[in-house]
Amino acid sequence: xxxxxxxxxxxxxxxxxxxxxxxxxxxxxxxxxxxxxxxxxxxxxxxxxxxxxxxxxxxxxxxxxxxxxxxxxxxxxxxxxxxxxxxxxxxxxxxxxxxxxxxxxxxxxxxxxxxxxxxxxxxxxxxxxxxxxxxxxxxxxxxxxxxxxxxxxxxxxxxxxxxxxxxxxxxxxxxxxxxxxxxxxxxxxxxxxxxxxxxxxxxxxxxxxxxxxxxxxxxxxxxxxxxxxxxxxxxxxxxxxxxxxxxxxxxxxxxxxxxxxxxxxxxxxxxxxxxxxxxxxxxxxxxxxxxxxxxxxxxxx
Amino acid sequence: xxxxxxxxxxxxxxxxxxxxxxxxxxxxxxxxxxxxxxxxxxxxxxxxxxxxxxxxxxxxxxxxxxxxxxxxxxxxxxxxxxxxxxxxxxxxxxxxxxxxxxxxxxxxxxxxxxxxxxxxxxxxxxxxxxxxxxxxxxxxxxxxxxxxxxxxxxxxxxxxxxxxxxxxxxxxxxxxxxxxxxxxxxxxxxxxxxxxxxxxxxxxxxxxxxxxxxxxxxxxxxxxxxxxxxxxxxxxxxxxxxxxxxxxxxxxxxxxxxxxxxxxxx
Numbered sequence: 188x189x190x191x192x193x194x195x196x197x198x199x200x201x202x203x204x205x206x207x208x209x210x211x212x213x214x215x216x217x218x219x220x221x222x223x224x225x226x227x228x229x230x231x232x233x234x235x236x237x238x239x240x241x242x243x244x245x246x247x248x249x250x251x252x253x254x255x256x257x258x259x260x261x262x263x264x265x266x267x268x269x270x271x272x273x274x275x276x277x278x279x280x281x282x283x284x285x286x287x288x289x290x291x292x293x294x295x296x297x298x299x300x301x302x303x304x305x306x307x308x309x310x311x312x313x314x315x316x317x318x319x320x321x322x323x324x325x326x327x328x329x330x331x332x333x334x335x336x337x338x339x340x341x342x343x344x345x346x347x348x349x350x351x352x353x354x355x356x357x358x359x360x361x362x363x364x365x366x367x368x369x370x371x372x373x374x375x376x377x378x379x380x381x382x383x384x385x386x387x388x389x390x391x392x393x394x395x396x397x398x399x400x401x402x403x404x405x406x407x408x409x410x411x412x413x414x415x416x417x418x419x420x421x422x423x424x425x426x427x428x429x430x431x432x433x434x435x436x437x438x439x440x441x442x443x444x445x446x447x448x449x450x451x452x453x454x455x456x457x458x459x460x461x462x463x464x465x466x467x468x469x470x471x472x473x474x475x476x477x478x479x480x481x482x483x484x485x486x487x488x
Numbered sequence: 489x490x491x492x493x494x495x496x497x498x499x500x501x502x503x504x505x506x507x508x509x510x511x512x513x514x515x516x517x518x519x520x521x522x523x524x525x526x527x528x529x530x531x532x533x534x535x536x537x538x539x540x541x542x543x544x545x546x547x548x549x550x551x552x553x554x555x556x557x558x559x560x561x562x563x564x565x566x567x568x569x570x571x572x573x574x575x576x577x578x579x580x581x582x583x584x585x586x587x588x589x590x591x592x593x594x595x596x597x598x599x600x601x602x603x604x605x606x607x608x609x610x611x612x613x614x615x616x617x618x619x620x621x622x623x624x625x626x627x628x629x630x631x632x633x634x635x636x637x638x639x640x641x642x643x644x645x646x647x648x649x650x651x652x653x654x655x656x657x658x659x660x661x662x663x664x665x666x667x668x669x670x671x672x673x674x675x676x677x678x679x680x681x682x683x684x685x686x687x688x689x690x691x692x693x694x695x696x697x698x699x700x701x702x703x704x705x706x707x708x709x710x711x712x713x714x715x716x717x718x719x720x721x722x723x724x725x726x727x728x729x730x731x732x733x734x735x736x737x738x739x740x741x742x743x744x745x746x747x748x749x750x751x752x753x754x
Contacts, residue, residue, distance in 0.1 A: 295577035
């Protein structure tokens with residue numbers, strides 16, 4: 188069925204992805220406004236092939252604008268962008284074959300069954316995954332004959348992921364993939380993304396859940412009001428907050444609290460002031476959520 | 489090339505399957521002309537055209553076949569594209585490596601499928617229930633085929649062009665349905681064209697439905713009825729030219745105005 192020409196371009200595609208392995212995504216000085224509203228300004232980002240990057244930020248921070256510019260949907264006002272070696276403002280078919288896109292909300296395909304949808308989209312790619320394998324990967328084997336309109340929110344999202352990975356993408360975009368999930372569904376979903384990471388897919392994920400970035404990402408970018416306020420690892424994001432550990436104790440029948448970057452040193456000093464046990468001693472590590480909120484608040488005027 | 493043809497085939501199958509699963513489309517695009525035939529056919533069963541023994545149903549079926557082109561191609565496409573633009577179908581497709589022509593081929597296939605179903609149903613029911621005479625020669629059937637093909641091309645391309653004006657399926661229904669109804673009243677489908685006021689005839693004569701209906705009458709009415717037409721002829725060659733011009737104009741309009749994404753998502 189497939190022609191020699193398609194196979195040739197497939198070959199070229201493989202070579203191309205090897206060349207661009209160093210930087211899957213390169214963004215310099217990206218800006219985009221909607222009328223007077225500046226959605227993204229002076230945004231830089233480098234994503235290395237094979238890593239999972241989380242773009243973290245509150246609603247309206249510009250996450251979707253950045254991702255949809257990278258996906259070739261939205262235009263930009265300025266800056267340089269390269270995605271898998273191509274400027275996404277001029278997408279072509281060979282480039283699209285290497286991309287997997289899971290949009291923020293999808294309400295299409297409702298009248299198709301899971302298998303019909305996956306089977307159909309597999310046809311658009313030169314060397315797709317096995318249809319049943321993709322359905323199994325996202326855990327929808329038992330729902331393969333169910334219409335998309337009858338799936339739960341989490342199942343529907345997993346169908347979107349199956350469609351995102353059916354073409355064996357080198358780069359997968361996930362825009363707020365677990366918004367509105369209950370904790371159990373979120374954990375099932377994270378396992379799925381973990382499996383894709385192990386296959387070596389480069390993943391760009393947007394989220395406003397810090398635990399999600401922590402669970403999945405090698406690299407976190409925090410965005411607020413269209414600006415990047417942090418670009419680091421999830422672990423480092425925690426330690427960035429100046430006083431990341433709270434030490435609490437009781438003294439003169441009052442609850443005292445000290446935030447410190449050096450809890451051991453502080454507790455040692457505290458111990459010297461008490462004979463025996465320090466009453467009500469608690470040492471609490473700042474959660475990533477708190478660190479994130481601190482970062483967000485820092486950038487508020 | 490084989491790969492592209494295979495994509496056309498599979499997209500066409502998908503579109504037809506989706507069409508049959510969409511209750512609104514089945515009722516408003518597929519079955520409507522058949523309901524109209526049954527209603528008008530039953531009411532005007534004994535009515536003859538002028539002092540002839542040709543039934544009003546014979547006149548009406550030509551108009552309904554022309555309307556069928558408008559329902560199955562123009563209206564169906566003009567409603568389904570905005571629906572698919574607002575629910576994210578188009579965004580998903582344009583983000584995939586699908587060649588864009590595959591999408592339009594699918595729409596055209598669904599329209600052709602709908603029209604063929606309507607034509608068979610109209611002619612079968614018309615013939616057996618209301619005594620409609622079918623074309624009696626191969627030449628007339630050949631005319632029927634080219635009128636249908638040109639009509640489908642012009643109508644579906646106009647439907648694609650029209651789809652740019654509505655933000656979702658509901659808005660598109662509200663826009664397209666009155667347009668179709670207006671042309672049915674003014675183009676000689678529900679009323680005899682020659683009896684309409686001159687200004688109404690003049691407006692309708694600019695647009696395709698009048699020419700599709702008139703050409704269909706050339707296929708379904710006896711030759712002597714040509715003298716009853718405004719131009720004293722069914723003017724098939726003129727209809728062919730006008731429908732071709734509309735097809736070309738609509739194709740150009742689509743080429744320059746079609747957008748895959750909602751305006752606020754680019």
